[in-house]
Amino acid sequence: MLIPPPAHAQEQPAAPKEGAVAETKEDAAEERAAQFVGVRGPEAESVPGGALMLGAYAIVWALLFLYLMRMRGLQRNTAEELERLSAEIRASGGS
Amino acid sequence: MTRPDQSGSSTVWSLTSFATLALFGATLYAIFVVAPVEQQMGIVQKIFYFHVPSAYAMYIGFGVSAIGSAVYLLKRDPKWDALGVAGAEVGSLFCLIVLLTGPLWARKAWGVWWTWDPRLTTTLLAGMIFAAYLSLRSMGNAGEVEKRFAAGLALFGVIDLPLIHYSVQRWRGVHPTVITGKGGGLESEMYWALGLSFIAFTGLAVLLIWARASAERQREQTAKLRFELMHR
Numbered sequence: 001m002l003i004p005p006p007a008h009a010q011e012q013p014a015a016p017k018e019g020a021v022a023e024t025k026e027d028a029a030e031e032r033a034a035q036f037v038g039v040r041g042p043e044a045e046s047v048p049g050g051a052l053m054l055g056a057y058a059i060v061w062a063l064l065f066l067y068l069m070r071m072r073g074l075q076r077n078t079a080e081e082l083e084r085l086s087a088e089i090r091a092s093g094g095s
Numbered sequence: 096m097t098r099p100d101q102s103g104s105s106t107v108w109s110l111t112s113f114a115t116l117a118l119f120g121a122t123l124y125a126i127f128v129v130a131p132v133e134q135q136m137g138i139v140q141k142i143f144y145f146h147v148p149s150a151y152a153m154y155i156g157f158g159v160s161a162i163g164s165a166v167y168l169l170k171r172d173p174k175w176d177a178l179g180v181a182g183a184e185v186g187s188l189f190c191l192i193v194l195l196t197g198p199l200w201a202r203k204a205w206g207v208w209w210t211w212d213p214r215l216t217t218t219l220l221a222g223m224i225f226a227a228y229l230s231l232r233s234m235g236n237a238g239e240v241e242k243r244f245a246a247g248l249a250l251f252g253v254i255d256l257p258l259i260h261y262s263v264q265r266w267r268g269v270h271p272t273v274i275t276g277k278g279g280g281l282e283s284e285m286y287w288a289l290g291l292s293f294i295a296f297t298g299l300a301v302l303l304i305w306a307r308a309s310a311e312r313q314r315e316q317t318a319k320l321r322f323e324l325m326h327r
């Protein structure tokens with residue numbers, strides 16, 4: 001049976017040798033992460049898969065809808081322009 | 096969206112529209128009821144059933160744009176130019192769908208929204224080339240020079256399509272290879288859902304290209320009429 005190595009996280013930090021300078025360094029070090037804790041259980045990371053999937057399908061339908069609306073607008077503008085030009089031609093006596 | 100024209104082709108248009116709509120209904124049923132939830136990724140894997148066919152529809156759009164552009168450069172017939180515009184626009188729509196749905200899956204599967212994987216990068220490149228095409232064509236009424244330059248751009252852009260397709264086989268990347276022969280494949284119910292989705296997206300791409308090309312031809316004819324009226 002293998003003997004597990006001692007955990008480094010449990011080791012005590014070395015005592016500061018110099019007064020004021022060492023104290024400043026210790027304050028800065030306290031702001032950073034001092035330990036890593038492993039997850040105990042099935043959930044290592046929780047990313048909402050259902051929400052991501054719904055978002056993806058919503059994007060597909062929304063983009064298709066917007067594109068259809070854009071194409072409808074384009075067709076309507078062309079039809080209106082054509083109608084206006086036809087009226088101008090009739091007014092100017094053309095065939 | 097209205098029918099492309101009032102001739103006999105409107106029957107084919109209506110039939111294709113109804114068939115596509117019915118196929119989308121069947122596809123959604125197959126995706127959410129028949130196909131099982133993937134073991135490792137969970138429900139987010141269902142993005143795959145719209146993501147991959149969208150990429151395929153993007154190939155159709157950009158391919159049609161390249162064909163239309165090539166024939167336009169040879170014949171100078173406006174109807175081929177209209178097909179080039181329609182293909183580029185519809186291809187770009189599906190490219191946008193691919194580039195937006197992919198990261199949502201990647202966030203769960205890879206832990207990041209985006210990575211510079213060969214397939215992702217080449218897909219983005221294709222999108223940018225055809226976005227340049229559409230920008231060029233959207234600058235007012237495009238003249239002959241703009242049309243020919245845009246046609247050349249479409250032919251340049253289509254070179255990227257084989258790179259997208261074979262990038263997962265030739266270069267190292269993290270993109271899945273489940274349907275390219277190198278992966279473990281899919282379960283039979285998953286194949287059914289994906290197959291139906293492929294057919295539905297093909298129908299949708301054909302309808303959109305058809306309608307957009309028809310609208311572009313009408314727009315071109317209107318512009319021509321306006322020009323003639325102004326110079327009477």
